Amino acid sequence: MAWLETDRHGRLRIGFKYYDGLKCREPLGVSANKQTIAEARRLCATIQLELKARTFDYAKRFPDSDRIKQRGIETPEKIQPISVTELADSWLLSKQGEVKKSTHGYYKEVAGIFIQRDAIGTKTVSELRQEDIDRWRVRVDEKQTKGNEPLSTRRKNMAWDVLNQILEFARVRKLLNEDLLLGMKPFKDSGQANDDDSELSDEPEDSEVMPYNADQIEAIIAAAEGWERALVTLYFFTGIRRGEALALTWDRVYLDRDRALINRSLSVRYGITTPKTKSSRRMIQYGPRVRAELSKQRERVQLRSKFVFPNESGAAPNVRWATDVVWRRILTRAEVPHRPIGQCRHSFAVLALKQHKPLNWIQRQMGHRTLQMLLKHYWRWIPTDDLSAEEMSSLESAAAPLASNHAHPMPTRPENGTQAGS
Secondary structure, three states: OEEEEEOOOOEEEEEEEOOOOOEEEEEEEEEOOHHHHHHHHHHHHHHHHHHHHOOOOHHHHOOOOHHHHHHOOOOOOOOOOOEHHHHHHHHHHHHEOOEOHHHHHHHHHHHHHHHHOOHHHHOEHHHOOHHHHHHHHHHHHHOEOOOOOEOOHHHHHHHHHHHHHHHHHHHHOOOOOOOOOOOOOOOOOOOOOOOOHHHHOOOOOOOOOOOOOHHHHHHHHHHOOOHHHHHHHHHHHHOOOHHHHHOOEHHHEEOOOOEEEEOOEEEOOOEEEOOOOHHHOEEEEOOHHHHHHHHHHHHHHOOOOOEOOOOOOOOOOOHHHHHHHHHHHHHHHHOOOOOOOOHHHHHHHHHHHHOOOOHHHHHHHHOOOOHHHHHHHHHHHOOOOOOOHHHHHHHHHHHHHHHHHHOOOOOOOOHHHOOOOO
């Protein structure tokens, strides 16, 4: 076992239990900061693996250590096997400080469900073979949600990504003699999109697009009351994610500019977090209808809370309650089919596409990393109607000024040998 700690001067050192149970601490000679902590975590994970395999060379890792001189420490010859579960533990340790806390929690949960609690977790890393990976893929493909529904392709590829990273971690450290995933592709979309998001993800992005139509949207908004109406109106007409709306604070809402700064999200597991990607940190735009609802909500909240949608004590609301309990209650009153609240975001995208809003604007508004992500989810909703005769005429006439501006007269030969322009 190995761990990372700081001394009383704020400098990093690694602690570990040596083979004879002796607790050792070795200084790394650097002050603790984000970069050095991430690098030290990776070293700590490697040492943990070496200790388990009994290949840890004290003199090689810490050649200037006083402990070597004092005790004459030697590395044992016997090598112990390492299981995939133990490998996953060391990989998770290496990820601490390198990724966000919420991302690390996601890695830990996926590794636990699909690897450490699976038969592959008991396998010895050095004896892992291609057929073990093939059998693992079959088990993942057959796995079901808590509601006895097939896993979505997204769920399966979550597990695939984590296993890929764990095996790469082992290969770099020469624990594997071959790349077991070489040439193997992620799971293909089987047409299923049943996402039990309570198990693994706070913000399901790849759920099946089943948008509400215009009449259903109006019925839902009409059925919502007070702060509920402000929330669902914001969801339907901005494309904001569920956690982003619940983390929104008044200092990031600009009612005079019809804009809101999105740089926080409220997670079920980790509370207020920062977005995973740069594109998710964005300024969204809204119209007069959303502005009117936000203004009413501002009057309700007054100075009671910094949050736009606070709970009774003024703190951030409970995500499950706001987006499940309250949402179901609104849908029951509206007498519309029940769909997850994430369909508000999908409904916004489809509305915008049907109204021919610019694709790059929709991408920025929704916080997609690339335009390809927008096309992947909503390509079938993008209008493909032919242009009218007037639109075609306008297109052709718009090019005429460009052609004339770029046209250059042919140069003429000057007469009697005189230079042109003289």
